Amino acid sequence: MSTATTLVAMTQPEFLAFVEAVVPAYAADKVASGQWREAEALARSRQELDELLPQGLATPGQHLYTLRDAASGDAVGRLWIAEQVRAGSKVAYVYDVEIAVAHRRKGHAMRAFEALEAEARALGFEGLALHVFGHNRGAQALYEKLGYRATNIHMFKDIAPAKP
Template sequence: MLKMTPMSTADFERFRASSAADYVEQCRLTGLPSLAASQAGTLAGLDALLPQGPATPGHYLMLLQEQENGATVGMMWFGEVSNDDATSAFLYDLWIAPAWRRRGFAAAALALLAEEARLRGLDSLNLNVFAHNTAAQALYRKAGFVASEITMVREL
C-alpha cells in the first residue's frame, strides 16, 4: 500500500517550505498569540534542526509513495532522539496531500514508522500534536499513542 523513499534535495526544499508554512498556520489556529510563529522564524528553526538538509545524521526525511503506481501521497520527517538510557523515534512532521487524505495513508505511514523504529532498535515513538487538531489526535490514539504530558497555556 505505502512505501517510504528518501527525499531528494529538491523534494526537501519543497518540504521545507510547506512544513514551515503549515506550522505557522497550525500556530495561528491555536488562537493563542503567544504561540504565533513567523515563516522566517520557523524556517530558521528547521535549518537549525537540519543543518545538512536531508543528509543530517539521525534525521530521516521521507516521501510517502503508493506502492502500486509510485504516486507521492505525502511526506514524513522523523529523527532519533536520545534521553537518559533510551533512544526513541520522534515524529517531527507527517503530511498527507489533501487529495489522498481519508484513505488510510496516515495510519499506514505510522505503521511504517513503527516498523522502521523497531528495526533500528529504538524504544518508543514520540510526537507532539496541537490541541485543536482533534483528527490527528484520534489518528494517533488509534495507532496506539497515549498522552505522556500536556502543555497548557493561559494568555494574560
C-alpha cells in the same frame, strides 16, 4: 482502497518542496495555538527548521521520507523523524507528517505509521514520540487509533483584563 503505503528516502528536489511547505504550515500552527504572533511566525519557523536540519537531508540523526502509494507509485505525503534519547532509550521523534489533501482519509497515515514502526525498529529505536497541537483533533484521533498515549498536556485559558 490502497493496500500499502511505503516510506522512501526523500530526494533533494522533494526536500526543497518539503521546506517550502513545512515552514508556513508550522508557522500557521504556532499562530493558531496562540504561541507566536503572525508577524514573526514565518521567520521563527524557518529559523527552527534551519537549526534542526543544518545540513538538510544529510543532517545526522534525521530521517526524511516521501510516502508513496505502493500500488500506484504516487507520492501521497511526507514523514520526518529524528533521533532522540528518552530515559536512556533511543527513540524516534516524529517532527512532521503530512498526507496531501487529495489523498486524505484513505488510510495512508495509518499505514505509513505502521511502516514507520518497522523502519524505526530496524534503525534501533525503542519507541516513537510526537507532539500534536491541541486544535488538531484529526491527528489526535489518528494517534489514538494507532495506540499512542498522551505524555504531556499543556493547557491555556484567556483571562480578560480586570474591569476598572
